[in-house]
Amino acid sequence: MTRIAAVQLSPTIANVRANRDMAAAAIAGALADGADVVVLPELTTSGYVFDSVEELRSVALTADDPLFHEWATMAATRPGSVIVAGFAESGADGALYNSAAVVTAAGVLGVYRKVHLWDQEKRFFTAGSDAPLLVETAHGRLGVMICFDLEFPEWTRIAGLAGTEILAVPTNWPHVDRPDGERAPEVQIAMAAARVNRMAIVCSDRAGAERGVAWNEGTSIIDADGWVVDSVGPGDGIAWADIDASLSRDKRLAELSDAFVDRRPDLYSKFTRSPS
Structure with missing residues (x-):
């Protein structure tokens, strides 16, 4: 079993130092409490609005920033642990990206x-152009995408077909x-994506409000059957769940039904061509 910690935080816009300290405290606490995989929100290090x-560029980090070495050192305190967190990236090409690092x-x-x-x-931001990230970890195949990516069925299907067992989604x-009584629509989308792809999905949302924008505070851990195992209410907090990544390898829905084997891509392309 893999112990998942989905962290809900309230970053401060453009305050990298405060956000680094907040993230470090959350990571350290989750690892100390037994987390194998820790997922933090989108743009944790920078804020969003x-x-x-120019303001964004002033807080953007390169992928080799010392911050990630600090996180790696923290991960070493719990062998095999994995940290996934969103950050504003300054690319080698000079572009700015809404990114997530796996450490x-x-x-x-x-x-x-x-x-x-x-x-x-x-x-x-400049949009990325690569498929959902997939990395081999001590806890199975971990996929990564960010927030709005999750709302495109094609994108989560690509992740599923690639062999993702746990999909981490900073949001x-x-x-x-x-x-x-209803869950946030994005959580419902995540539940459906988990069920149709037979893979666990971990969504780490942010809390509070920023420059007039309030957040859903919808942090949720969803199993491969599409059920929310744990979630976080209003404010900062952590959702916890023990996830068996191996369950994501079995795509059977019934004795003679398989979520992937029963696909008909030979037909789909005919019906999904753009109108001429």
Whole structure:
């Protein structure tokens, strides 16, 4: 079993030092409490609602920033542990990306750049162009995408077909009004994606409000059957769950039904061509 900690935090816009300290405290606490995989929100190190590209650039980090070495040192305190967190990335090409890093005691295993940018993000970030990240870890095949990426069925299917067993999704979900008793729509989408792809999904959302934007505070851990195992209410906190990654390898829904084997891609392409 893999012990998952999905952390919900309240970063401060453009305050890298405070956000680093907050993230470090959360990571250290989760590891001390037995977490094997720790997932933090989207743009944990920078905040989200930027005033200008210049403000974003002032807090963007390169993928070899010393911060990630600090996290690797923390991961070494619990052998095999994995940390996934969102950050504003300054790319070698000079572009700015909404990214997530996967860190173990060995260092940064990989960086994913958000492909589907949401609304005002398009004013500040360059969209990524690589498939969902997939890394081999001591706790199975860990996939990574960010927030709005999760709302595209094609993208989660790509992750599932690639062999993802646990999908880590750092998020910043803007608040959406909903009927009493209903989960945030993004959580419902994650539940459906987990079920149709037979893979666990870990969504770490942020809390509080930032420059007039409130958040859904929808941090949730979802198993391969599509059920929410644990979640976080309003405010900062951690959702916990023990996930058996091996269950994501079995795509059978019934004796003669398999979520992947029963696909008909020979037909799908005919019906999904763009109109001429």
